[in-house]
Structure formats: structure tokens, C-alpha cells
Amino acid sequence: MSKRVFNFNPGPAVLPVPALERARDEFMDFSGSGMSVLESSHRSKEYDAVHHEAMALVKELLGLPADYHVLFLQGGASLQFAMVPMNLLGAGMSADYVITGSWSKLALKEAKILGAPKVAASSEQDSFTYIPTEFTFDPDAAYVHITSNNTIGGTQYHGFPNTGSVPIVADMSSDIMWRQFDVKPFGLIYAGAQKNMGPAGVTLVIIRDDVLQKCRPGLPTMLSYGTHVTKESLHNTCPVFSIYMVRNVLAWVKDQGGLPAMEKHNRRKGDMLYAALDSDPDFFRAPVRKDSRSYMNVVFRLPTEDLEAAFITEAKKLGMVGLKGHRSVGGIRASLYNALPHEAVQSLVDFMQDFRKRS
Secondary structure: OOOOOEEOOOOOOOOOHHHHHHHHHHOOOHHHOOOOHHHOOOOOHHHHHHHHHHHHHHHHHHOOOOOEEEEEEOOHHHHHHHHHHHHHOOOOOOOEEEEOOHHHHHHHHHHHHHOOOEEEEEOHHHOOOOOOOOOOOOOOOOOEEEEOEEOOOOEEOOOOOOOOOOOEEEEOOOOOOOOOOOOOOEEEEEEEOOOOOOOOOOEEEEEEHHHHHOOOOOOOHHHOHHHHHHOOOOOOOOOHHHHHHHHHHHHHHHHHOHHHHHHHHHHHHHHHHHHHHHOOOOOOEOOOOHHHEOOOEEEEEOOOHHHHHHHHHHHHHOOEEOOEOOOOOOOEEEEOOOOOOHHHHHHHHHHHHHHHHHO
16 A cells, blocks of 8 residues: 555544444455445344444534433534524524625525524634624523534634524534533534545434524424435435444544543644744745634635645655645645644644755
């Protein structure tokens, strides 16, 4: 096998080697069934065990109370942008949205099709370089929607807003499972798996029972959260292999020491890279306000676009891939998800210092 690269891609992203090796070893004969997991029925006893183990690992790692349901759906976070207001915004109801980047803007756009959402705070006027700390929340809102981490702009909540009795709905696609947090204020959490939990193709949804009970009746079957809670995400053929890989990844997270260990690992990587940026701010320009910096997606600029292009090209030759910034903003972006090893960031920092000397 050729040498694995250091994968800084923002998603689909790096996966833990032990999770991949487990899939490799079981690929042709899954759980003694004589067939691959890719060929296995979603109704089989072999897959059923994996399905419920994945659900149990989500509950265990996040410390979910008994009144939370775990779902594995399809359609990515983009479908959740619509499913959330479709289920939770009844006639005459509103919701508050905090706008911190492109994805929260898209969530708001979908909500406007289905209801009358309001903007409770926004950092768009400052190019999404920070997470707002002042909000105008409606105490009668159905929910408050936030995006916990912003992959494009490189910002992240390090403390969640106090919304009183109004449940928080959070898109945690790019930072779920990076650390422990208090889930009780959250009525619904959704996250595409392809950052910290597994491959593309499955979306985690966590919904609290009191929020579930308020969901609108009469929705199309597949667009109702109630359907998927009742059927344990098995109403139709689920993305078997993607959920299988989520099981493998979460089992690895547990083996590493759970979310406290993940947080320590991720902070060490992020602190190292930000220290390198801050040591030479005239060359490596980090636009995000320090109190809002993301530990998952670190963004920065070089003095010219030509230097950025050369940086990305040279890094790739050295086995560091996925460093090109999002097409809408340019620059450099290093995604430091759970499975990215410390050695990858050390290699990047060493390269940055060498590149600077030669530029």
C-alpha cells in the first residue's frame, strides 16, 4: 500500500485508520454472514446489531438523557434545513436564526419558504469573522437555530447562547463529537457524518421527546421525524454501509477515551497551528477574531494569491492535501477533525516555517 497522505480536507474528511482497517477486515465476510456489509439486508440480524450499537454509542459518547432519540437519516444537513421548519414551524409560528456563515444563511432561506423566521443576530456585516454574543431572542419562538461551527469562515461557538425555555436547534455537522457539551438546552441536533463521524451518506439527527411531540402532523411520511423515531430509522432502506462506518468511527472514539480525550487532542492541534499563525501575522493572516476561532477548520491568507497557490501545490507534493480554501472565499483552510493525527499538524507547521523563509 502506498503511504497515506495527511488529509486536511473539510469533508468528506479523514477517517481513523483503525476504523478503516476494521472495515477492510470485515469487507468480504461481514459478521460471519458470508457476504459483504454492502450486500447485507438492512433487516438482517447482523446489520441490526450494528445499527443499534451505533445508536448506543451516540447516546453514550454525548451523554444523552433518556428523553432523546437518535436517528440516522439521509439528505445531509441540506435536507435538515427544510425538515426542521417543516416539522417545527406551525401556522403563525416563528423561529430565531443566528447567522454566522453560508450554511446558516441557507438554513434561513429554507425556513423562509416554510414559515416566518427572524434573524436574532448576524456577523455577516463583518464578513463572518466572529460569533455574535448579543442576541435578540423571541421568548415565543418555536426554536433558536445556530450553526455550531462554520467550515468556510473558520468560526466556532465556544459557549452556547442562553435561550431560556426556547429549545436550541443546532447544525453541528462539522464539530459534533469534538468535545463534551451540555445537551439539555438542545431540542434538536443534526449533523452530516462526513466530518467527525464517518463517510458521506448518512445524517445524524438527535431530537428531544418534548420537541418531537410538537412536530406538525400530516407531513409526507419520509419528511416527518415521527416516522423515523417510530421505525428507529428503518422505515425504508437506510444507508447501511455509512452507518456501519459510523459505528466503527464511534467505537474508535470510545477506545481513545471518549470526548474528553478528543477535546484534548483537538485543542493541542489547534493551539499549535494558531501559535504558528500568530508568530508571523504579517505573512500568515488569520481573519477570525481570537475568541471565535474554530478548532475544526483553521483559515488563513498569505500576502498574495500566487503565494497561496504555490503553498497549496508544494504542500501537496509533501503529502499534505485538502488545504485549498473554500471556492467562495479562497485562501488556505486546514481542517483538523478528530481523526487527523498530531503529526499532520506538526508537518504543516514545519512546512509553513520553511515556506516563509523561502518567500
